[in-house]
Amino acid sequence: MTEKSKGVTNALKIIGFSLYFLILFVERTLALILSVRRGDAYALTSGNVFNFIAYPITALSLAAGAVLFGRVFIGLGKALAAKETYLFDDHAHEWAFASAALLFGGMMHTGFTLAGVQFAAYGFLISAMAVRCAESCLSGEEKYLPVVSLLYLTLFSMSIPVCYISFMEMPLRGLFFAAEYAAVFLLVPSFGLMLSRLMKTGRTSFALCIPVTMAVLSGATVALQWQEKINWFVLIFASATAIFYLAFGIVARRKINQQG
Secondary structure, three states: OOHHHHHHHHHHHHHHHHHHHHHHHHHHHHHHHHOOOOOHHHOHHHOOHHHHHHHHHHHHHHHHHHHHHHHHHHHHHHHHHOOOOOOHHHHHHHHHHHHHHHHHHHOEOOOOOOHHHHHHHHHHHHHHHHHHHHHHHHOOOOOHHHHHHHHHHHHHHHOOOOEOOOOOOOOHHHHHHHHHHHHHHHHHHHHHHHHHHHHHHOOOOOOOHHHHHHHHHHHHHHHHOOOOOOOHHHHHHHHHHHHHHHHHHHHHHHHHHHHO
């Protein structure tokens, strides 16, 4: 790649992560403000125990995301003010972990949730991932690992279940909530680590424990809610992630181990 091309891809990655933050942060902030009295069972004033967990998680996620993204934006601003080159790859871990911190709030359903806006935010994040994949491919590196990494991580990100209220009878409802929250608190950090590695090196992690954990927890949320409502979205993407890993991830993991 030419220096000009590297400059363009560097800017595109920064723009992708920045738009992800700005769009999701605004949507989640409005969700906290407008969901207090609206959304029926999802309204904070409804007294539903679910909301007394989901709302604080959303607020903490927004605070953490704002602090972490604020740090990278300050660093970016200082570099631009000093007319210094700011390389995204040198700060990839910071951008990835800030994104994961904000994602916790994105996994909480509230009385005011704009799913289309959230998908738009995630779309910009995935676009930044695609740019990193293109960089690796165009620089003459091995193409298999970057492409498989992009597809695998995209599928994995969609397999994490959003936390919803359930009206099943106990104890199934308790087990369902436990599976939902366990999935978020284990799979979102896993996504952050995988995202960080992808943006830093051009290839993600293919550790077996991650898709196994996803299959167990995402599968449990679908199975436990089956009689009440089939979550086709999670079912499709969890299945696709597992199949993709078996078909391509194991080979990718072997290639990484051979390369050392």
